[in-house]
Amino acid sequence: MHYSDLAKRIVDELLRPDGSDKLRPVHTIGIGATGYFEPSEVAPQYCKADHFITPRTKATLRFSNGSGSKTQHDDWSDVRGMATRFHLSDGTDTDLIMMTLPEFFARTPEEFLEFTLAAKPTEVHWVSPWKKIWQMLHLIPPQPDPYPDEEISPNEGAIKFANENRYSQLAVFQAAAIGAPVSYLRAAYHAVHTFVVTGEDEVERWVRFTWQPIDGVKNENPLDPPGADYLQGRLRDRLADHTSRFTLMMQIGEVGDAFDDSTKPWPPHRQRVMMGTLTLDHAAEDTKAQDDYFEKLSFNPMLLTPGIRASEDPVLHIRKEAYAYSSGKRDATPCPFSGGAEDDQ
Ligand code: HEM
Missing domain, CATH: 2.40.180.10 (Catalase core domain)
Structure with missing residues (x-):
């Protein structure tokens, strides 16, 4: 493939x-x-x-x-x-x-690449309660507090991206509040x-x-x-x-x-x-x-x-290639569309 x-x-x-x-x-x-x-x-x-x-x-x-x-x-x-x-x-x-x-972050693969780059995990830090209140008043979703042993997180980049790209807002906001x-x-x-x-x-x-x-x-x-x-x-x-x-x-x-x-x-x-x-x-x-x-x-x-x-x-169409390439890259049992590791050019 x-x-x-x-x-x-x-x-x-x-x-x-x-x-x-x-x-x-x-x-x-x-x-x-x-x-x-x-x-x-x-x-x-x-x-x-x-x-x-x-x-x-x-x-x-x-x-x-x-x-x-x-x-x-x-x-x-x-x-x-x-x-x-x-x-x-x-x-x-x-x-x-x-x-x-229920919804995705991007309408096209090109947008998903932009999102992926913007949401690269970065070092976590706390946002002050005052800044959170300011953000809520401006209808900007506040960044979640880091977990005790969390060192890096995609949250800051993803939320910044959502604030600048309307189409990703629903998915990013839902993801931020999804829980366990x-x-x-x-x-x-x-x-x-x-x-x-x-x-x-x-x-x-x-x-x-x-x-x-x-x-x-x-x-x-x-x-x-x-x-x-x-x-x-x-x-x-x-x-x-x-x-x-x-x-x-x-x-x-x-x-x-x-x-x-x-x-x-x-x-x-x-x-x-x-x-x-x-x-x-x-x-x-x-x-x-x-x-x-x-x-x-x-x-x-x-x-x-x-x-x-x-x-x-x-986005659905590029997933066909993405999953097959990933399967080869991690040396998995070949995905139905790939020849496995040797087919990852
Ligand atoms: C361009 C969009 C997307 C890309 C590039 C992408 C990429 C990937 C990759 C590379 C894997 C690992 C595949 C493997 O190594 O076998 C994966 C796994 C997964 N993705 Fe996506 N994904 C995308 C969108 C989505 C969407 C929309 C959903 C939800 C419907 C989703 C749900 C999953 C799930 C559940 C897995 C784990 C599958 C398993 O258990 O093997 N992904 N994705």
């Missing part, structure tokens, strides 16, 4: 000084899980993809913290990721990658981009997907943090003797909605269809073999299947 200079540059710039080029440059800390997806009765009317017509499809998942730091900080406010691979009945796979942020979930199973995740689904009747619809946890959304109290390492243990404990479920919700866009721009939300009253239920029944064990397997796994948001195609969103 050919990687554009832009895709390579973005991936290279995403790497933090406290990250590792042998690990993912973002969503670095994570844990695997497995389960199965069952479509709802109405799902095939809207999408004829294999997993919406087959009664049960096996799934492999990875939950993650959004940060590119290789040090685990589960209790820090951060975006979380949920990458799902559906193992289809004909032996092929399709991926659905989501995060807890009590469990990876108690967060809602969004695919952010628009996809185009084709129903049994060949009608195409422009849609956005969300996973909603049946256990409900709940964050930790930031004043009483549970420690830096609780999310993986809680996932294992919960799935050791119970299952946990998410519903796949699909919002249907209408003329005038932003189909190719994931910085813009759609009106909240758009029609939503429940497309199916994901049941998680197993978390990766705390062993080197399981860790290595999920560490080396490579998802790609453009690994689609007949019945679902990408919108024209240029």
